[in-house]
Amino acid sequence: MSDENTKPAANVAPLRKAVSCPICKRPSAREHYPFCSNRCRDVDLNRWLSGSYAIPVADDERKADEDEI
Numbered sequence: 001m002s003d004e005n006t007k008p009a010a011n012v013a014p015l016r017k018a019v020s021c022p023i024c025k026r027p028s029a030r031e032h033y034p035f036c037s038n039r040c041r042d043v044d045l046n047r048w049l050s051g052s053y054a055i056p057v058a059d060d061e062r063k064a065d066e067d068e069i
């Protein structure tokens with residue numbers, strides 16, 4: 001039963017996981033983990049501070065006409 005303990009951690013995922021930014025889905029940067037940049041981190045923070053996840057973003061203007069739920 002001690003097989004697992006003697007084996008090297010070959011199956012374990014590397015420390016550097018590919019995490020995508022929760023805001024724009026780009027690969028996150030180490031300095032801004034889990035976000036890709038300071039801006040996205042700010043956007044996320046503002047969302048929480050404003051109490052809703054519907055903060056006006058520049059991108060939203062284009063989608064205003066679409067019925068995206």
Ligand SMILES: [Zn+2]
Pocket residue numbers: 021022023024025026035036037040
């Ligand atoms: Zn981002």
